[in-house]
Amino acid sequence: MLTLVALLLTAFASPAISCSESSWITFSRSCLGPPQVWEARPSPGKGIGVYATRVIEPGDTILSEPAMIHITPPEFRDGVAYPLGDINTLLQSSFDALSPEQKTEVMSLHAHMSPSEDANDTLMAIMRSNAYTTGNSLGLFPKGARINHSCRPSTSQYWNPQTGRRIVYANRRIEEGEEIFATYIPLLYSHEARQRRLDQYGFKCTCEACAQEQEARQASDQRRQDLQKAFVAFEPQLTLSVPQSVVGKRKARKNAEASVQLVEQLEEEGLADYYVKAYHIAAIAHARIEDWKPATLWANKGFETSLLADPNARSTGARELQALTNHLIIKWNEELRENMTRHG
Ligand SMILES: [Zn+2]
Incomplete structure (x- = not known):
């Protein structure tokens, strides 16, 4: 019966009040966000990677990040080619509004370019290689973008429209010093099919699932x-x-x-x-x-x-x-x- 009582408590419990909902009176230290539990440093064969600086438990928030660039592309209409030019204009004006430090941070991200593209297309390529969908919009989150891909990722993520932040959290225990991984693609496919999808990011996956x-x-x-x-x-x-x-x-x-x-x-x-x-x-x-x-x-x-x-x-x-x-x-x-x- 104990289990049932515990369950009743869980199921009927009202959800915790988030920081965005608390007034300034109840503003607590936890609303300042979690202490940083990661560091970015070189990852063999992968450029930069994100590593745990302490043990991270399942459900712990690793990153809570607002979008540095956030654009809402014009609505997609059937039979009409996606208006790439419009997206480019939106992207450029968002980028122009950033501080010099932010611009450097964005431009330091990985950009997988197709052979037909030149330096003028770098910003678009950065967006394509790193952006996440946030409802109807596209967001660029430079810190989260440093997390490398794995077909057996240790993190999951979600977009919180109320706080305007993308949250990355541990979906299992992550050891101190371990590299933290996210997935860039859906994962219920064979190694070959996953690799074909990852080609758009310009790398061959050597994660623990692919390297078996x-x-x-x-x-x-x-x-x-x-x-x-x-x-x-x-x-x-x-x-x-x-x-x-x-x-x-x-x-x-x-x-x-x-x-x-x-x-x-x-x-x-x-x-x-x-x-x-x-x-x-x-x-x-x-x-x-x-x-x-x-x-x-x-x-x-x-x-x-x-x-x-x-x-x-x-x-x-x-x-x-x-x-x-x-x-x-x-x-x-x-x-x-x-x-x-x-x-x-
Ligand atoms: Zn893989």
């Missing part, structure tokens, strides 16, 4: 492709309705088992960006066989993990998981009460 012995790499490739297929296969089954037919029930039991395998394979591959989705699937798959305890625990795990990227549970995804956890707790509680009545 052939056999281990093939196993990793297979897992990633299987995971991609499993996500697609589970998509139409994300409903709480309990199947009534014998065949339906048998299939649902198999799916519940498969959902646990999905989580295990993801954790084995270290693909933290997909955990919330997998925990959600496992919760629903167990609810469909009315196995309320694991269903509740998976939903709550999904909710707690989603808070890492969304501490105030503002997103639809986080709110859905919170509501699902609360719904499942009630179901689990009913089951416990029924069992007690039956045995008491």
Whole structure:
């Protein structure tokens, strides 16, 4: 029962108030941002890299950075070529407004140029090689841009539109002195397919997943492709309705088992960006066989993990998981009460 009480507390707890919401009276030291836990220094074969200066725990913020350049490109219209000229003008005027120190910082970033480009295109190439989408806009975050890519990254990131900052946080424990990695691409693809996508950044990936012995790499490739297929296969089954037919029930039991395998394979591959989705699937798959305890625990795990990227549970995804956890707790509680009545 202790677990259930703890869960009730988690699921009903109101999200913490963020610094942007606190008044000057409640302004605390924590609102000054976390102490710097990283340093940029040369990384063998990769130019500059970002390293942990102390142990960083899962969920710890590594960087909280406003965009130095922030542009909203004109809306993309079907059948009309993307107005590159307009973007260039926006980019140039944003750059011109920066201080000399900021300009130096931007121009020191890596730019992967195509053979047809010349020095006049450097700013555009820097943007293309380093910018992140922030809602409908594009932002350049020079500190975060120093973090190198890995197909098994130790950080995840999100854009907080309320504070206007991009947050990079640890998705697992990072040791002191360890290089910190992010991903530049979606990761449920084979090594070759990932490399093709990374060509646009102009480097060959030598991360721990890509540098494995052939056999281990093939196993990793297979897992990633299987995971991609499993996500697609589970998509139409994300409903709480309990199947009534014998065949339906048998299939649902198999799916519940498969959902646990999905989580295990993801954790084995270290693909933290997909955990919330997998925990959600496992919760629903167990609810469909009315196995309320694991269903509740998976939903709550999904909710707690989603808070890492969304501490105030503002997103639809986080709110859905919170509501699902609360719904499942009630179901689990009913089951416990029924069992007690039956045995008491
Ligand atoms: Zn790689």
